[in-house]
Amino acid sequence: MKVIIASRNPKSKTFPITLDLAGDASSLTLTDVSKALHQKLPKYTPDRQRITTQDKKVLVDDKSLADLGLKDGDTLQFKDLGPQIGWRTVFLIEYAGPMLLHPIFYYLPKLIYRSGFEHSSLQKWTFAMVMLHFLKRELETLFVHRFSHGTMPFFNVFKNSAHYWFLSGINLAYWVYGPWFAQGEKLAVRSDVWIYGCVAVWAWAELSNLITHVTLRNLRPPGTRVRAIPFGYGFDLVSCPNYLFETIAWTAVCFLTTSWSAFLFNVVATGQMYVWAVKKHKNYKKEFSTYPRNRKAMIPFIA
Known part of the structure; x- marks a missing residue:
């Protein structure tokens, strides 16, 4: 032929x-x-x-x-x-940014802020939450995610990484770990209920996000591009609960820090995830005639 x-x-x-x-x-x-x-x-x-x-x-x-x-x-x-680059490699590069940048701002305040100070509970918990979040993302990339597309255009890695390296990296780290949030500063005062409440919500959302990623992984046999309707925890309400739970996790960080930098990152990230969720939701409905009609894209009962 x-x-x-x-x-x-x-x-x-x-x-x-x-x-x-x-x-x-x-x-x-x-x-x-x-x-x-x-x-x-x-x-x-x-x-x-x-x-x-x-x-x-x-x-x-x-x-x-x-x-x-x-x-x-x-x-x-x-x-x-x-020229192409593997999606797995792209994700590892993206998430490595905050993991490299946050320790610099946290452990080297004299270099960054020209002064030394004691970190507050707010800063200590935020640092732990951010580092654990991106460590989880790296481990998921290596051991959980199965990609339907093997590669993406090489030059897109710079655009994709900018979101993480700048918004959740430099932007978030500089403003949250600064002396204005240090121990003894008025801006850093938080009650134990406030701190541990935010941490508890964050931990629940991160665990929930992991559960949904495992559910999606189990739908696709290794080495295939098989697609199926996901069911179970979170999926009864929305098509993309992984995005919903990630938004909740970062919202907990926002309320813990009350920093405009955290809110900026969360708004931009949530907006992008919502765009992806709507696209995936439409694809599900187009591909599967039996797709549950009561599900929303990302926000339960709303959109």
Whole structure:
């Protein structure tokens, strides 16, 4: 079977090219096309290819070309996604930022603030919560998460990391660990009930977030892109309880510190997670006709 690959870049001097595939439309898949293109042009690894129909319709990898409506001699459109980096690596880089930056601000106040001081309970608990949160995220990345997409464009790692390295890294650390929140300062005064109440809510939300991540992991067998409807703790109310619980955890940090920097990070993070939740919620409803209608995207009973 012959398939013509044309570039979406009209100035391309490499395309169009013709691929001669061993088989027919009923036995070949888009994965076979991708591998053949990589064999002919080694620069374009399967991860950096986006192959669509001429009207830019996205094709499913594991369906036969016949099922996709393709026949001998048809033309497909190719887009180069650029150099790629693994999602797992991206997550590890993102979460490493706060884990490296917070200890610098916490343990080296003379270097950062030009003065030494004793940390308050507020600062000690905030430091512990932030470090444990990102340690949990690193461990989840290594041992829990299963990714439906193996890679992303390499240069996106800088954009994605900026959110964590600057907003939850430098921004949060500088303002929370400063002398204005030090032991003995009026701004640092918190009752034990206030402190331990915030810590308790944070701990419950972090544990709940982990439970939902494990639930999602168990839906996808290793090495597959299988999708299924999640049920159980949190999922009876919303499609993305992992985002809901993460928002609650950071809200607890906000109320513990009452720092504008924590609220800024939380607002930006929650806004982004809500956008992702709405998209996933719509995909669930589109993909599964039996998807529970009473679920919301991220906020129970609301949205």
